[in-house]
Amino acid sequence: MEKVILTGDRPTGKLHLGHFVGSLKRRVDLQNSGEFDRIFIMIADAQALTDNADNPEKIRQNIIEVALDYLSVGLDPEKSTIFIQSQVPQLCELAFYYMNLVTVQRLQRNPTVKSEIQMRGFSDSEDDETQNKKGIPVGFFTYPISQASDITAFKATVVPVGIDQAPMIEQTREIVHKFNAVYGDTLVMPTMQLPENSVCCRLPGTDGKAKMSKSLGNCIYLSDTTKEIKKKVNSMFTDPGHLQIDDPGKVEGNVVFTYLDAFCTDEHFAKYLPEYPNLDAMKEHYRRGGLGDGTCKKFLFNILEDILQPIRERRAYYEQNIPLVYEILEKGSEKAREVAASTLDDVRKAMKINYFDDKALIEEHTRKFKK
Ligand code: TRP
Numbered sequence: 001m002e003k004v005i006l007t008g009d010r011p012t013g014k015l016h017l018g019h020f021v022g023s024l025k026r027r028v029d030l031q032n033s034g035e036f037d038r039i040f041i042m043i044a045d046a047q048a049l050t051d052n053a054d055n056p057e058k059i060r061q062n063i064i065e066v067a068l069d070y071l072s073v074g075l076d077p078e079k080s081t082i083f084i085q086s087q088v089p090q091l092c093e094l095a096f097y098y099m100n101l102v103t104v105q106r107l108q109r110n111p112t113v114k115s116e117i118q119m120r121g122f123s124d125s126e127d128d129e130t131q132n133k134k135g136i137p138v139g140f141f142t143y144p145i146s147q148a149s150d151i152t153a154f155k156a157t158v159v160p161v162g163i164d165q166a167p168m169i170e171q172t173r174e175i176v177h178k179f180n181a182v183y184g185d186t187l188v189m190p191t192m193q194l195p196e197n198s199v200c201c202r203l204p205g206t207d208g209k210a211k212m213s214k215s216l217g218n219c220i221y222l223s224d225t226t227k228e229i230k231k232k233v234n235s236m237f238t239d240p241g242h243l244q245i246d247d248p249g250k251v252e253g254n255v256v257f258t259y260l261d262a263f264c265t266d267e268h269f270a271k272y273l274p275e276y277p278n279l280d281a282m283k284e285h286y287r288r289g290g291l292g293d294g295t296c297k298k299f300l301f302n303i304l305e306d307i308l309q310p311i312r313e314r315r316a317y318y319e320q321n322i323p324l325v326y327e328i329l330e331k332g333s334e335k336a337r338e339v340a341a342s343t344l345d346d347v348r349k350a351m352k353i354n355y356f357d358d359k360a361l362i363e364e365h366t367r368k369f370k371k
Helices: 017-033 045-049 056-073 090-101 104-108 111-120 143-153 163-183 226-234 255-263 266-272 279-288 293-319 322-351 359-369
Strands: 004-009 038-043 081-084 158-160 191-193
Touching: 004 017, 004 143, 017 038, 017 056, 017 158, 038 056, 038 322, 045 056, 045 143, 056 081, 056 293, 056 322, 081 322, 090 143, 090 163, 090 322, 104 111, 111 143, 111 163, 143 163, 143 322, 158 163, 163 191, 163 322, 226 293, 255 279, 255 293, 266 293, 293 322
Parallel strands: 004 038, 004 158, 038 081, 158 191
Antiparallel strands: none
16 A cells, blocks of 8 residues: 655744654655655645634735745655645545534544633633633534545545644544445545654743743744844753752753753764763763853754754745745645545545446436336
8 A cells, every 4th residue: 555644734823943843854754764655745724724714814924934944844845745725625525524424522522622622712612602702613613524634635644743633633533434434445544653752742942831832932933043043042941940050950841951852963962062972971960060051052052053054045045936935835736636636536436426427326217217
């Protein structure tokens, strides 16, 4: 069987280092591994609209930002099909049929949907007016079903995502199972692939708070300049008890070390901090006392610059060639449409709603009504 990847992001903002370690870097590695027959990377604008009904222009403006981020981290349109969700209408059609295979109760139990309802301040009771809260948009409520269409339309076998997406993949698997049980073996069962490194699942913001998030203003963006990186690294949360260089320091909860865990390699030590063979030795010195935050931050800055510089250069190239980026998206969307249309042919056949191609049906009815 073909090995196919599908994954994507909602275009609600520029991508940051959290996205890079959590998903982008792995996508590029998977792309370059040559292990996959096809790779589809989707900009999920239609899904983004499910909870941004008030601000469609934000989504429209961020499609290009996400596309630039993709291309600048090294996703290669020759190897990976990058496309825009809304340009593949077959996805809506599939979702419409899948809706009959999922109950309202099952959607209500989806943990990600549940927590997003809380986060967005949607009312989950029936009398939303009295609570003065907005009700839940139907499109938002059903987006797990639409995500099942995204995955199955491309016959994806592997879906690389973060842990927050696990309930969506589970839901997709249930839909595939149900569809195949009702209509015969048609859809491909996908599996989820989580990031290996636990730091990479949840890179904290520069302030040490939970996750990097635009609203908290604690992000390092892939498009940040050298000056911005320097400023952000210098303002990073460390160990508030580590006042003097000689004081013993904590590395747990110390953002500089969390980032070093996520990004540094032994080669970085050889290049920038040869007094230590590796991160364990450096941590040991910090714990003991005698290693200043300034040195650690300088080291982290150098590492981030090493990673971000080539990304910045590719971004600069594509920023000066925006029509080319749109052309890449258009070609990708065209290819995605072809693949989705072919899956839809299979689905219609399996559901026996391909009436006009169904000679047997026409014959059967000819006989039935013939006098
Ligand atoms: N839900 C994903 C996110 O919020 C985006 C997405 C839409 C997606 N459809 C998908 C991811 C299909 C993987 C597979 O980032």
